[in-house]
Amino acid sequence: MSDQSSTDKLYNWLDSRFKLGAFVDYMSHKVVPVHSHSMFYYFGGISLFLFIVQVVTGILLLMYYRPGADSAFESVRFIITNVSFGWLIRALHSWSANLMILAVFIHMFSVYFTAAYRKPREMTWLSGMALLGLSLAFGFSGYLLPWNELAFFATRVGTGMAGAIPLVGEKLLIVMRGGEEVTGATIGRFFGLHVAILPGLTTVLLAAHLIFIQRQGMSEPLEWANKPESEKTYQKFFPHFAMKDLLVWLIVLNVLAVLAVLFPDGIGVIHWPLGEKADPFAPPPAVIRPEWYFMFAFQALKMLPAHVLFLEGELFGIIVFSLGGLIWALVPFFDRKSARNEGSQLYRYFGYFVLLFVIGMTLYGYMVE
Amino acid sequence: MKTIRLILALVILALSPVDQIAAAESNCLTCHRDFEEDTGPSHKITRDVHFQKGLDCVSCHGGDPTLEDMDDVRESKGYRGVPDHREVPQFCASCHSDAAYMRGHNPALPTDQLQKYKTSVHGELLFGKNDSKVANCISCHTVHEIGSAKMPHSSTHPLNIPFTCGKCHSDADYMAAYDISTSQLDDYRASVHGMALLERQDLGAPACNDCHGNHGAAPPGTSSLSAVCGNCHALEAELYNLSPHKNAFEENDFPMCETCHSNHRIIKPYDAMVGSDDTALCSECHSHVDGTKGLETAEGISMAIAELVAAHDQAREVLEDAIEKGMMTTDEEFRLKEVDQLLIQTRTLVHSYSLDSVLPKAEAGIQKADSVKTNSASLIDEYYFRRKGLGIATLFITLLALALWLKIRRL
Amino acid sequence: MPKNKQSRRGFLELLLASSGLATIGAVIYPATKYIIPPKTAEANLSQLKLSFSRKEIEDDPKKAKYFKYGRDLGIIFVSDSGELKALSATCTHLDCTVQHRPDLGIIWCSCHNGRYDTDGKNISGPPPKPLAIYTVKEDGDAILVSKEDA
Structure with missing residues (x-):
């Protein structure tokens, strides 16, 4: 057991300097509720793991990637053809990005439907919403960076939609594109956003999000409010839940590896072949599709008539989405019933509506072409 | 007021279809359209390049178009009516060989068509043997629907040329008197050139006139083949001319390219054409004991x-x-x-x-x-x-x- | 019995440690290989630096050399005026490779005698379209070519 004593020695060495005692004591008392929906507790952790994968593979890609209209595409092609395992790093980065968005969405909806946003976790919900926004911004900005045909036209359409916002739209469009058109200047901006601004903001918000969770523990289900203490079951956060978390991470890593090796360019509608270099003068491809997680918004905006009431269709859509998003983000403050541990039918049905709308529009978007 | 009226008149004139303007100036179409069917000259003429450039019936047929009665027209000064088959070349040449006249209409167009035509097999038979069956201008260019070779509907557009020539040359009955084969069109359509032109619509591929000439149409002689095929297949011709085959073929009066590739049915060359076995073309002339390598x-x-x-x-x-x-x-x-x-x-x-x-x-x-x-x-x-x-x-x-x-x- | 349990526990620890190390290895290995720069340490940019000098083009019997630009083949040559010009080297008729003919002052496709002028314009023979033009820049000894529209 000399092994044991050497770890003890290290612990004592650290403890005498950083006063770990209180922290260890705190962690060892932390518990996680056990119930039929416990599995959803893992999706936050999965999102975190995939984010770490993103950071690591992103840093690796940065070693060879060179932003700019005459180097971006060439450097990505260089990465996947000439750099050993470059294809793997790019495939991992792309797969992990998509899986992370998926995990984040599942995480969000599971929190919503268990009303885990209720008091006292309003700030956790809000920081989570901000992180979702950042994730989508990561996805949107990263998509352009290879400067291929696919990315170019999707970005032109995507930034074009921002131009429909009243008052600030045109200015916003020019700021986003770094000019009137999507050009090399746009790559510079998106690159800065993708590798500096967004990671910085995400780190701060993620830290806050995690501290909130550690401070407040996992939310218990609503129906536990009326349960006697004896019927509630818990597991220790450390080591039980932490190890299970790690186990889930390993499974995700395995899935990620299989997907990245077998389908380095993605599958079906979720794909990112490098293809041809972006050519602003080339005719746009027959189908310009946003990434799947923007599909519902894209499709909904496309389906709106030219005019709704006295507003332009697109503008109306943007207003409705902004309002909907705002209500969604502020739901902890509106839903007073859940705050009293009673559960609100109204907000549950609102959630079902949003979920069905998102899934329905996404599927419809892929079926109509 | 006057200027406004003038402008108005000009605008109306500019907006009215071409044939109406011409009809307004001459009575020919007014009557001829009444009794001619839709395929008659008075209807077809709108597609004709001459008509589109402002010439009218009188320009070719003569007569006084202002007269009301058709019989009077026939009697009127300068009336030329319908020329006889053998007169057609001169009929067209009266303008087309007149360099001074052509300069005022289409200065880029050559004026040597009649001269060339006289050297063609068609021209020789027409003028020399008074043969009325051979092609004259209108056999290829049509009457009243004459187009420039650039117009897709024109009988002289590259894609239409094989059928324009084939109209007579693949008609065995019509060609019976001339003792030449009538398989050219079918051969050509099966050839690499025919497939390129007619199936792939590659306008760079040769039609009949690219090898035979147009107005001076004649089979290229044995000695000129090198120039004809070499026009496009320059490198092959160059290599051939430096090769031992050049002299050998000339001595034996073998046509150079044609000996191996045939003429109209020039199929895509295949590798087995070259070799020493019986199926290869080489063994048709060469043998192991012919004293050559x-x-x-x-x-x-x-x-x-x-x-x-x-x-x-x-x-x-x-x-x-x-x-x-x-x-x-x-x-x-x-x-x-x-x-x-x-x-x-x-x-x-x-x-x-x-x-x-x-x-x-x-x-x-x-x-x-x-x-x-x-x-x-x-x-x-x-x-x-x-x-x-x-x-x-x-x-x-x-x-x-x-x-x-x-x-x-x-x- | 406890002894058996002890050994099973020991086996589990061993399995954890060894498979843990192996997993770390499986992650580190590709990452390390990735970091080692490949033989050509840099991506080819859309502005391509040619691997030969003007002199080498001038010394060529046809005063021309070919270069690879992305998926396309290009030809760079010294024109009559002594200017360096670069064009796409694939004939617009069928896909043969064109060549410079300084003796005729043209770009020539030997397959069907297609001719282009030194600005790539199709002047005779079957080619239906002009050849695409590359922009040539000379920076000291270096020759840089790029697609005209990019």
């Missing part, structure tokens, strides 16, 4: 090409496998295109009939093809390496997950 050379060339083709096909097969496996093959695809070029060049060099010029080119092609094959094969190895690597990595991760799971169960 002919068959020996043919066999060498045939083998070199066969080797190159085999190397190319193998490289392509391996490359396609690599492409199918989703590997990045752009570089190798690019290099295979270079092999394609070398193969084309090697096949062209056949016309030198010399091993010394064929072999180095074939050798270069084989080398390049082999390297494409090797590189593609290593891409395929890479593909399996990735899968093996994945297998090992997944195994490790799965083992760790399993161990962790056991550990959790024990807590």
Whole structure:
């Protein structure tokens, strides 16, 4: 057991300097509720793991990637053809990005439907919403960076939609594109956003999000409010839940590896072949599709008539989405019933509506072409 | 007020269809359209390039168009009516051979058509033998629907030329008196040129007139073949002219290209044309005992090409496998295109009939093809390496997950 | 019995440690290989620096050399005026490779005698379209070519 004593020695060495005692004591008392929906507790952790994968593979890609209209595409092609395992790093980065968005969405909806946003976790919900926004911004900005045909036209359409916002739209469009058109200047901006601004903001918000969770523990289900203490079951956060978390991470890593090796360019509608270099003068491809997680918004905006009431269709859509998003983000403050541990039918049905709308529009978007 | 009226009149004039303007000036169409069917001259004429450029009926047929009665027109001054078949060339030439007149209408158009026509087989028969069956201007250009060769509906547009000539030349009854074959159109359509022009619509491919000439239409003589085919197949002609075949063919009065490639039914050349066995064209003249190195050379060339083709096909097969496996093959695809070029060049060099010029080119092609094959094969190895690597990595991760799971169960 | 349990526990620890190390290895290995720069340490940019000098082009019997630009083959040559010009080298008729003919002052496709002027314009023979033009820049000894529209 000399092994044991050497770890003890290290612990004592650290403890005498950083006063770990209180922290260890705190962690060892932390518990996680056990119930039929416990599995959803893992999706936050999965999102975190995939984010770490993103950071690591992103840093690796940065070693060879060179932003700019005459180097971006060439450097990505260089990465996947000439750099050993470059294809793997790019495939991992792309797969992990998509899986992370998926995990984040599942995480969000599971929190919503268990009303885990209720008091006292309003700030956790809000920081989570901000992180979702950042994730989508990561996805949107990263998509352009290879400067291929696919990315170019999707970005032109995507930034074009921002131009429909009243008052600030045109200015916003020019700021986003770094000019009137999507050009090399746009790559510079998106690159800065993708590798500096967004990671910085995400780190701060993620830290806050995690501290909130550690401070407040996992939310218990609503129906536990009326349960006697004896019927509630818990597991220790450390080591039980932490190890299970790690186990889930390993499974995700395995899935990620299989997907990245077998389908380095993605599958079906979720794909990112490098293809041809972006050519602003080339005719746009027959189908310009946003990434799947923007599909519902894209499709909904496309389906709106030219005019709704006295507003332009697109503008109306943007207003409705902004309002909907705002209500969604502020739901902890509106839903007073859940705050009293009673559960609100109204907000549950609102959630079902949003979920069905998102899934329905996404599927419809892929079926109509 | 006056200027406004003038402008108005001009606008109305500009907006009204062409034929109405012309009709307003002459009475011809007013009457002729009444009794002629839709396919009659008065209806077809709107598609005619002359009519579109502002000429009208009187310009060719003469007479006084202001007269009301048609019989009076026939009696009127300068009326020329319908020319006889044999008079047509002069009829058209009265304008088309008049350089001064043509300068005022279409200065870019040559004025030597009649002169050339007289040298053609058609012209010789028409003028020399008074033959009224041979083609004159309107046989090819039509009447009242004459278009420039650039107009897609025109009988002289490249895509229509084979049928314009074929109208007479593939009609066995019509051609019976002339003792020439009538299979040209069918032969041409089966030829590499016919398929390129008519099926792929490659306007760069030759139609009848590109080899036979247009107004001076005649079979190219044996001696001029080199120039005719060499117009496009320059390198082949150049190589041939430096080869031992040139003198040999001339001495025997063999037409150069035609001897091996035939004339109208020129099919896409195939590699087995060259060789020493009985099916090869070479053995039609050469034998092992004819005192030349002919068959020996043919066999060498045939083998070199066969080797190159085999190397190319193998490289392509391996490359396609690599492409199918989703590997990045752009570089190798690019290099295979270079092999394609070398193969084309090697096949062209056949016309030198010399091993010394064929072999180095074939050798270069084989080398390049082999390297494409090797590189593609290593891409395929890479593909399996990735899968093996994945297998090992997944195994490790799965083992760790399993161990962790056991550990959790024990807590 | 406890002894058996002890050994099973020991086996589990061993399995955890070894598979853990192996997993770390499986992650580190590709990452390390990735960091080692490949033989050509840099991506080819859309502005391509040619591997030969003006002198080498001038010394070529046809005063021309070919270069690879992405998926395309290009030809660079010294024109009559002594200017360096670059064009796409694939004939617009069928896909043969064109060549420079300084003796005729043209770009020539030997397959069907297609001719282009030195600005790539198709002047005779079957080619239906002009050849695409590359922009050539000379920076000291270096020759840089790029696609005109990019």
